[in-house]
Amino acid sequence: MALSIEDIKKVAHLARIEVSDSDAAATLTKLTGILGLIEQMQAVDTTGIEPMSHSQDLSQRLREDVVTKTNLRDEFQKNAPVLGNGSTEPAVAGGLYLVPKVIE
């Protein structure tokens, strides 16, 4: 299954990572090498083998429905990024985070 530049651009879009044309070409070479390594798996007959997602057979623990965390909003908002587009202010206002307008 050979990868193409279009595949790289599609995957980069899905992953929300901008790639330039020259980046995409370099990435194609590296990813082709890695997928070549991964292809070794196809030689193995795995018919009937149950997939293993985790090393311990755990079921999700339940806990009492009680408040366990205190409100750290102000603390967390200290790490807000700078707004950008000319502003060096933190991207917060009134306890909310600021992002570009998404609804017209």
Place this chain on the structure above:
Amino acid sequence: MINSSLKQLGDLLQAKKISSVELTQTFLTRISQYNPSINAYIALDEAKTLNQAKAADARIASGNAAALTGIPIAQKDIFCAKGWQTTCGSKMLANFIAPYDAHVITQFDAAGAVNLGKTNMDEFAMGSSNETSYFGGVKNPWSFDRVPGGSSGGSAAAVAARLCAAATGTDTGGSIRQPASLCGFTGLKPTYGVVSRYGMIAFASSLDQAGPMAKSAEDCALMMNVMAGFDERDSTSLNREKEDYTRDLNKPNLDLPLKGLKVGLPKEFFADGLDVSVGKVIDSAIAEYKKLGAEIVEISLPNTGLSIPVYYVLAPAEASSNLSRYDGVRYGHRAAEYTDLMDMYNKSRAEGFGAEVKRRILIGTYVLSAGYYDAYYLKAQQIRRLIAQDFVDAFKQCDVIMGPAAPSTAFKAGEKVDDPVAMYLQDIYTISTNLAGLPGMSVPAGFAQSDDGKQLPVGLQIIGNYFDEARMLNVAHQYQQVTDWHNRMPDLDKPNLVMPEGKV
């Protein structure tokens, strides 16, 4: 003092022969002297560190000291520590100040240990040489032209160069054991679920596990007593009774302390791909184990070779999901210029992540995308079971498994940086234990000569069955009673010009 064991340091502190402030200052002075060239630490905060040392001295004075009270520990920069810059080696988090403590940090604080600083690492723990760090590479203290291994390369260099008494690391595919081998100290990756992942920045959640990086097995056991334990904030933390990991260390010292121990040698760990000079060191370590009474059993882990392809599907898949949280909205890097929300995501992530992290996110996104899920992700999970089953079969024949931890000694900086596949092969002997969730160690076993005549450390890997850490630590400890490799330290003023003498 810098080469003393944690036990010796604890005894000196509690007998008030030294204070924690003095001990901490000794390490801080060494750090200011050598860190500019080695680059083991990303963040230092002398005031915070010395305040902890003062508090430790007060605790010792009040008679409340625990085993590690007052002992300076370096923390891998993957652990959130409240008020500390916590970057995970990434530009994405270069300005992130952790608002809370990881469970591991809480445990060390409760034990009265002193946080010396945050250590350098491959970006988001993705790498085997520490060269993917946004904060620059780390020098191998044995030879400054070489890498310390990765991803816990800063902790590794700090332990090897005696820039801390001990350090923490994390191991997703070998990131404690491979650098322990390349830098010549003792490192343990515990059974998956033994140490809480709370507050530890996620890479591949079904594989990530924190563990100690220290000079000796005894030191690792003392560190494990602090780090291990149930934590309900980690959904995969195992609710088991608290263990004393030192309990097996001082079993009666018989003439043959390991009599009856069955050591399995997997033939796949000694096949093509293992550097001959490394193989020789491992052979002599095995010979030493025979003298201690161990019985050698030949075993096979037939799917070892598949562990790398399987890992490079599963770990990137989990990473692509875990790292989707870095979107430039609530924390982390946001692009300076953008048009709309999509453009902000695309640019913030393109600028904030380095090349290797982006590669793995793209691979992960690809193998999880529509049409490829069964061929890659499901297939990899099926082979993961075959790999785990190999170990189940092997442990019917032996008590522990031994072999090399890494296929070569430390390689030169820049040597593999443009060849991801060659870099990935560094973890050929370590990845399978992560996939199975088993505990693994690397123990200093001697030195091998490089092509340019340098003596470089080699680590013996010990793999145990689930929850068998105490036994593994004893197996390593008995070896360290009859060898002195773990006490050797590099001469930082003349890195690797002569082989330094150690003291037993």
